[in-house]
Amino acid sequence: MVRGKGMRVGLLVGREKSFPEALIADVASRHAGVTVEYAELSAPSALEAPPYDVLVDRISHEVTVYQPYLKLAALYGTRVVNNPFWRIADDKFFNAGLASRLGLAVPKTLLLPQKAYGPDVNSESLRNLRYVDWEEIARKLGFPMYLKPHWGGGWKSVSRVTDMSELMAAYDKSDQLTMILQEDIHWTQYLRCLVIGQRDVRPALWDPRLPHAERYKRAHETMPRMSVELTALVMEGALKITQALGYDMNTVEFAVRDGVPYAIDFMNSAPDFDIASLGQAHFDWVVGRMGELVIDLAKTPTAHRYRWDDLLRGAH
Ligand SMILES: Nc1ncnc2c1ncn2[C@@H]1O[C@H](COP(=O)(O)OP(=O)(O)O)[C@@H](O)[C@H]1O
Ligand SMILES: [Mg+2]
Numbered sequence: 190m191v192r193g194k195g196m197r198v199g200l201l202v203g204r205e206k207s208f209p210e211a212l213i214a215d216v217a218s219r220h221a222g223v224t225v226e227y228a229e230l231s232a233p234s235a236l237e238a239p240p241y242d243v244l245v246d247r248i249s250h251e252v253t254v255y256q257p258y259l260k261l262a263a264l265y266g267t268r269v270v271n272n273p274f275w276r277i278a279d280d281k282f283f284n285a286g287l288a289s290r291l292g293l294a295v296p297k298t299l300l301l302p303q304k305a306y307g308p309d310v311n312s313e314s315l316r317n318l319r320y321v322d323w324e325e326i327a328r329k330l331g332f333p334m335y336l337k338p339h340w341g342g343g344w345k346s347v348s349r350v351t352d353m354s355e356l357m358a359a360y361d362k363s364d365q366l367t368m369i370l371q372e373d374i375h376w377t378q379y380l381r382c383l384v385i386g387q388r389d390v391r392p393a394l395w396d397p398r399l400p401h402a403e404r405y406k407r408a409h410e411t412m413p414r415m416s417v418e419l420t421a422l423v424m425e426g427a428l429k430i431t432q433a434l435g436y437d438m439n440t441v442e443f444a445v446r447d448g449v450p451y452a453i454d455f456m457n458s459a460p461d462f463d464i465a466s467l468g469q470a471h472f473d474w475v476v477g478r479m480g481e482l483v484i485d486l487a488k489t490p491t492a493h494r495y496r497w498d499d500l501l502r503g504a505h
Contacts, residue, residue: 196487199228199241201255203248208462208476212245215480223487233258238265242487245270245479247459250342263495268486270437271458279434279456280339282369288452291433293426295452297330297372300339305364326370327353333373338366342457349373374451376444378412378419381405382427383460383471384439385478386485390424393471395442406468423450430455437482438462 198216202209213225228244239262246269249255259273285298302318336359337347346366348359360368381395394408394415415423427441430452440460443450462479464472486492 196223196242197240198223198225198243198245198483198487199239200225201228201244201246201248201252201259203251205247205463207464207472209247211464211472211476212479212483215476216483219480219484221484221488223484225483230258233261235261238262239267241267242490243268243270243483245483246273246276247462249273249276250459264497266490266498268489268492270482270486271439272435272437275435276458279458281337281341281454281456282339284430284434284456285369285371285452287433288426288430288455291429293430293452294449296335296374299326299330299370301360301368301370303363303365303367304360307365323353323356327356330370330372332356335371335373336360336363336368337371338363339369340367340456342459374444374446374453376446376451378415378445379408380415380419380423380443380445380450382423382441382443383475384427384431384436384441385475386437386482387428387432387435389478390428391471391474392420392423392427402465405466405471419445419448419450426450426452427455437486438479 200209200212209227216223216225228241230239233239239258241262244259244262244267246255246259249259256273256277259269263269263273282298282300285295289295302315302321306314333349333351334356335347335349336356338345346363348355350356350359379395379397381393383391383393392415393405394412395404396408396411397404399407399411423443426443430441431439434455436458438458438460439455440457441455442453444453445451461467462472462475467475
């Protein structure tokens, strides 16, 4: 019997269509004994193993019912892309520190106390927090600055502020969100690396100033080409940070200032894989690498080990 026959890969998706459809077709065309399908659940039991060898999670950041399901699936041995525990724990403040400690350049980054708290929190609950010295912060980071949520994506609640009054207005609006403040990297080139399977990296120019559908496609018209040295540097950095985070699909953004690539956003654990954004060549590359990855994972029951695996093995 062929090993891996009848392996099932489940997809959890939102509104996207092009990527999941292409992944299903790609894996079918490889005749590897692995089927990709849209996962289905209604009221799953904690005491039963989900019927998938691999689950690819594209949407649990928005549909939170999938979060406990994916963790449970991992408990029963399903290989989950991306790691369902780290996906929830990850944040941009920690990430900046991690990237820096791994030797990447990152913008100066500060964590701010929330502007507002829920009704159960009063001044006594906040005894550990001291007043923020905004003037000192302005001296440290300089204007402009980026104010953004420590956990988020899709540019939600991200502001670029150019003076103290804009900073105060944006901070006031952040309400109960936990925010970070970052030095603005005044860049001459901006890059995005697609990273799949903690192994394959595809670097591309990407211009955040352009409309969504043109950011990859027209970036070569708006900024200088990547040199060989820069390409090697960002590929190495993107791989290192993605391996450190343990993500099997990710995009890592760099802003290049004075020839130095600064890591900006690498918490993209459900990266935009839509053909309209990526264009045909990047899209085909992503689908191919993801196809290979899910087949590898379907056939590798020991991938992604957790501490309880050892304890459960001991128990049987
Ligand atoms: N420190 C920074 N310096 C320069 N540009 C930044 C900085 N932080 C964010 N940006 C710009 O803002 C965009 C959105 O910020 P990002 O951290 O990626 O938030 P999100 O995760 O919501 O996409 C980035 O793609 C980049 O163009
Ligand atoms: Mg981003």
